[in-house]
Amino acid sequence: MEKVANTSDSDNNGLTLESVRQSLIRQEDTIIFSLIERAKYPFNSPLYDHDSLVSPSMVESIVKDSEALQAKFGRYESPEENPFFPDSLPPLVVPPHNYPQILHPSGASININKTIWDIYFKQLLPLFVPKGDDGNYVPTAACDLQCLQALSRRIHYGKFVAEVKFIDAPEDYGQAIRAQDKDTLMKLLTFVSVEEMVKRRVAKKAMIFGQEVSLNDDDKKGKCKVDPSVVSCLYDKWVMPLTKLVEVEYLLCRLD
Numbered sequence: 001m002e003k004v005a006n007t008s009d010s011d012n013n014g015l016t017l018e019s020v021r022q023s024l025i026r027q028e029d030t031i032i033f034s035l036i037e038r039a040k041y042p043f044n045s046p047l048y049d050h051d052s053l054v055s056p057s058m059v060e061s062i063v064k065d066s067e068a069l070q071a072k073f074g075r076y077e078s079p080e081e082n083p084f085f086p087d088s089l090p091p092l093v094v095p096p097h098n099y100p101q102i103l104h105p106s107g108a109s110i111n112i113n114k115t116i117w118d119i120y121f122k123q124l125l126p127l128f129v130p131k132g133d134d135g136n137y138v139p140t141a142a143c144d145l146q147c148l149q150a151l152s153r154r155i156h157y158g159k160f161v162a163e164v165k166f167i168d169a170p171e172d173y174g175q176a177i178r179a180q181d182k183d184t185l186m187k188l189l190t191f192v193s194v195e196e197m198v199k200r201r202v203a204k205k206a207m208i209f210g211q212e213v214s215l216n217d218d219d220k221k222g223k224c225k226v227d228p229s230v231v232s233c234l235y236d237k238w239v240m241p242l243t244k245l246v247e248v249e250y251l252l253c254r255l256d
């Protein structure tokens with residue numbers, strides 16, 4: 001009988017490295033459109049102020065309450081979704097959807113949203129929104145929520161990437177996992193040429209999605225709504241390294 005070269009189709013509900021990469025490419029659109037939407041508003045610092053050490057900021061309350069509402073209707077039943085405030089989420093009010101169990105159970109609970117939250121507000125936001133305060137706090141927070149959820153979904157999708165890579169080469173990965181060797185795992189899962197393509201593609205998408213569209217061809221194109229080099233830098237410095245961190249964390253407990 002002929003040997004099947006790639007076992008991932010049968011083992012993983014049709015998920016392959018190619019299909020997870022296609023999903024990451026589509027998620028780039030969501031991330032870039034959500035950044036463009038957030039860039040409509042200035043920084044709006046009152047959203048992020050704490051009155052005291054104990055009381056939450058406005059954005060924290062809005063994200064927390066939005067997550068609670070979405071949890072009731074099953075958002076976090078999906079293995080692709082991870083909450084920023086996982087404690088005390090309300091129970092489901094709808095029947096659970098039976099998502100296929102693709103991920104290894106111990107890796108499924110990895111959640112690095114605290115890191116994503118800090119990077120988004122402290123480092124990323126000041127890079128692409130103008131300074132100022134226009135009072136549109138709730139629409140601005142709604143955009144922050146969109147950006148956070150899109151970034152979180154993309155970065156935690158590293159679990160699926162890691163799963164298909166493991167299934168495709170269980171011996172190579174198995175050895176490094178048993179040795180709990182993070183450096184070797186990082187080397188095995190890294191594809192520099194893919195990362196270079198991602199950086200170039202997201203810059204190009206930012207340029208195309210963020211341009212002014214006019215019916216008059218003679219109109220001068222204004223500047224992009226989000227600087228393409230900021231998007232490429234976001235992927236280079238944070239999105240891809242964090243995705244790989246999730247991949248390593250997932251693999252470390254893949255044989256538990």
Ligand SMILES: C=C(O[C@@H]1C=C(C(=O)O)C=C[C@H]1O)C(=O)O
Pocket residue numbers: 021024161189190191192194195198239240241243244
């Ligand atoms: C996601 C993958 O794993 C790694 C992370 C990448 C990313 O976050 O875009 C790209 C290439 C790999 O170094 C992949 O192989 O596609």
